[in-house]
Amino acid sequence: MKKLINNPSDVVNEQLLGLAAAHPELHLSLAPRYVCRKDIPQGKVAVVSGGGSGHDPLHCGYVGFGMLDGACPGEIFTSPTPDQMYECAKHVDRGAGVLFIVKNYTGDVLNFETSAELCKMDGIQVQCILIDDDVAVKGGGHTSGRRGVGLTVLAEKIVGAAAQAGYSLGACADLCRRINQNGRSMGVALSSCIIPEAGETTFLLDNDEIELGIGIHGEQGVERRCMASVDILVELMVEHIFSDPEYVRVAREMNSASGEWEDVQLVSTPFSRGESFIVLVNGMGGTPPGELYGVYRKFAELCDEKGVSIKRNLVGTYISSLEMQGCSITMLRADDEMVRLWDARAVTPGLCFPSCDDVTSCGTSNAD
Amino acid sequence: MLTKKNVLIWFEKSADAMAEHKQELHLLDAAIGDGDHGINMNRGFGKLALELPVMGAMTLQEIFKHAGMVLLSTVGGASGPLYGTLFLKGAATVGTSEALDASAVLTFFDAGVEGLVARGRTEENDKTMYDVWAPVLREYELCLEAEMEFVEILAACVCAAEVGMKATIPMLARKGRASYLGERSIGHQDPGATSSYYLINALYESIRE
Known part of the structure; x- marks a missing residue:
């Protein structure tokens, strides 16, 4: 193995310290571990994601204006723990609630759900929306279901833009769920x-x-x-x-009125001409x-x-x-609203929109 | 009776067991999961063992709550929230008691396992740790009705746990990463069921002494 690393057990923390050093606009906490924006406006829904490390730039590289407000990295390929999401949510909540975007892996789902309950006990409004777009997993009903993969990037961009534009927590959650039901990878x-x-x-x-x-x-x-x-x-x-048939599964979401978990049926219809x-x-x-x-x-x-x-x-x-x-190839059947939000400005270490010729966002001199 | 002192010994023995069986749990998980169960359980219970001096000064309910939070934040993977939930939900039944009699211990585990099932959305025969906990709770209830001594009840539960653990071998996994293997998950013992067996065995040993 040849890698640009020191001690393998320090890899995640050392790389995060590097990210924070290169991007002073980000706040890094190492205990518990999370990365978040420093400039989140009051009243904005906070969008938070997380998962095992090793998928860069996902998720920490997408923290910034117009995408994520916070990200919680676990060890390499290992879920983060609930204290990370709980502390991160407390740090980024600006009174409008927190949306967790969760890739469908058993560990991620259980840890995010646990942290959502901790947030709820603290009076923070919170919702968990699942991403499960990997069509390589067949027979979803008898397994833990499809894995969350490339669609997560598109969801973080589009939902991040929606939150930046002032969407409510419920509207961000509805949009994210709609993205998930229309994406395949x-x-x-x-x-x-x-x-x-x-x-x-x-x-x-x-x-x-x-x-x-x-x-x-x-x-x-x-x-x-x-x-x-x-x-x-x-x-x-x-x-x-394209040959993937209709995919029906049940996800668990938090009922916004009662604060209790409820099962929500999700349906993805096949793509067509x-x-x-x-x-x-x-x-x-x-x-x-x-x-x-x-x-x-x-x-x-x-x-x-x-x-x-x-x-x-x-x-x-x-x-x-x-x-x-x-x-990997990811396709998201997109309506006009998704395309509009896709085009919205975003400034993160891993992704800049609409392009990097805006002086204020990316620091180049092409300002005509 | 399960006293504060027993509980601390239970945690210490659990940590010893997870350290001793780290490689076994790793190999069981590597066969049908992602291979981190041994490392994760050893890390979590090792951390719990380090907390024992602090926990000595707490009430029984605080001890269980603290254990739940430590496991939740250090085990990781799917097992962290499952074991963490078991202790947190169990803790809620303890109230101000400073020791639990045999019947209160059943109440503790009933609530804890109910939380575990709700969190993991699992049923029996899914090839998970619940395939140990379900028969153990049934056995416990029967023994309690037969008015057996606490230590005898726990001895019977260890036997039930072992049977439950071994019964996961021929099962087809329907939960967690093993579920993606379909038929290929058959023939392997479930790592979560195995660590649950060690946890129950450690409880028995802490009372037997």
Whole structure:
């Protein structure tokens, strides 16, 4: 293992200290561990997410104007604990409540729900909305359901913009739930990642093998097969997304009136001709930007053939899996409101919108 | 009776057991989960053991609450909130008592396990720690009705826990990361059920002495 690290058990804290040093506009707490904005306006809904570390820039890299107000990083690939989200929520709440965006992993869900109960006891309004977009997980009813992957990036951008624009907690939650029900993702791995504390690859792939449907922690996908050209791999991923049938599952949300948990049925209907999308072609950490554009070329061509329209796109490494080689494709069936919020200004270490030619947001001199 | 002193010994013995069986729990979890259960339980109960001197000065209810918060904030993964909830919900039944009789201990665990089930949305035969707790609570109730001594009740519960733990081997996992393995989860003992067995065994040992 060759990594730019010191002691493997210090990796997360040391990297966060670096993030905070590079971005003095962020506040870092190490005990309990969270990153948050320093300049959250009064009366704004706070948007908070979190999860295991190792997926940079997700989530800490998306803390800033127009996206997240706080992020709670766990150890590498391990859920954060409830005290982190609880303290972070207390720190970022400006009286309008806190929305937790939670990727669907058992540990994340249980820890966020526990912290939501702690917040409620303190009189902080709080809601948990699940992201579960990975179509590689089949037979959702008999498992813990689909994993939360690339759609999380789009949700954090769009819901963050909504909160910045003054949406209420209920409206932010409704929007986030709608995003989740309209998003699907599929990934592929060409090589495994290495967790620093483990020191060796999480899974083994032969030189000519790939894992189709890989999870962001190296979880098994739908098929291990031989390596193929980018065109063939993109066709396979896109086929999984478009052939995905209606997906029905039950999520647990907090009833805003009673403060009790209640089961909410979520339905994702299949994608079809004529619909409009915001898409993400995402690198897993070890794939160069050029290859991602190679993926995008074929992906855009296939979308054209299928008669769907790409309204907005994002190509780059936005939710990674340490140094894993590979990519994922995320499609969000987007309405006008989502597209409008997508275009809204955001200034975070990991993502700047609408572009980096605004002097006040990104410090370049192109100010005409 | 379960006294404050017993509870502190229970936690100490639990920490010893989690340290001793760290590798076993790791391997069980690596087979069907993500392999961090041994590390997480050892970290959490190790932290709990460090807190024992502080806890000596607390009331019984505060001890259980504090244990719940320590586990919640140090174990991580899915087990942290589950074990944390068990102690926090159990603590709520203790009130001002400074010691629990056999019947009050059942009330404690009934509430704690109810919280665990609500948090984990689990049923029996899902291949989780509840497959240990459910038969243990049934056994406890039967023994209590038969007016057995507290230590005998706990001895019977350890046997029930062991049977429950081993019964997870042929089960198909329906919860947690193991659920994604489908049929391939069959034939492996559940790591959460195993750590629950060690916790119950440590309770028995703390009373037996």
